[in-house]
């Protein structure tokens with residue numbers, strides 16, 4: 001039977017470390033500030049934003065949510081970003097995805113100050129990630145959280161074969177860069193990858209990361225014995241339950257370790273967002289993170 005990777009527990013560890021660092025920063029007169037912009041009333045987004053707000057408050061971070069109506073104009077959102085860029089009490093800005101069609105999400109991401117870009121979606125930060133630049137810059141929190149999960153689970157990456165399913169800018173693409181930087185050989189699969197090729201590659205994968213939102217896409221027979229499976233998918237079923245992309249019960253018999261949904265990657269995303277907020281605040285105030 002596979003080891004179940006407890007994302008909640010590892011996220012708790014990250015959050016405890018963040019809370020400790022925030023306490024030390026506050027003692028020096030600095031409270032990290034996180035602003036979350038949300039447009040419209042999408043119920044899933046509302047839940048995530050509320051969870052982020054609650055987690056930030058618990059860690060001692062000054063969290064602020066800016067809610068705009070669905071029909072808000074692009075210039076209003078743009079001006080708000082400019083205002084937050086200038087606001088010295090704000091260290092991190094997040095624009096919750098998705099946004100309504102009158103708003104150009106890429107344009108908004110580019111407008112966020114690269115030094116406050118807590119999602120790592122500003123093209124400057126994406127460019128640094130893909131160039132594997134040295135030094136600190138923000139990286140998307142779901143992929144960064146997955147790297148923490150893998151490290152905490154002591155999964156070796158150097159020389160290993162990793163298959164990523166899904167090429168979104170939120171998950172698949174940054175993961176490709178992060179895993180390659182750890183000297184893994186990485187295949188990035190997508191909707192035009194044939195079923196046959198997907199099956200063949202999955203059977204050879206040491207690590208599988210599924211981030212498609214297609215329940216049951218990865219079957220037990222696709223997986224290699226002893227592999228590690230990270231399931232990023234979250235789909236709400238008609239009965240209200242959440243499910244990932246992987247047939248969890250079938251996979252459990254084959255693989256060495258697997259993340260559950262819920263309780264796997266989701267809690268890591270939120271914990272890592274807080275971690276990145278503190279890192280940006282430290283950089284902003286020229287504090288050394290290691291000393292915190």
Ligand SMILES: Nc1nc(=O)c2c([nH]1)NC[C@@H]1CN(c3ccc(C(=O)N[C@@H](CCC(=O)O)C(=O)O)cc3)C=[N+]21
Nearest residue numbers: 048094095096097098119262263264265266267269270
């Ligand atoms: N700019 C931006 N940055 C994001 O990071 C971002 C975003 N937009 N838009 C939406 C996605 C989704 N996302 C999740 C965060 C936490 C859970 C989470 O905590 N999930 C729990 C379950 C929560 C539930 O019950 O619904 C779990 O998996 O255990 C899930 C999904 C961040 N996203």
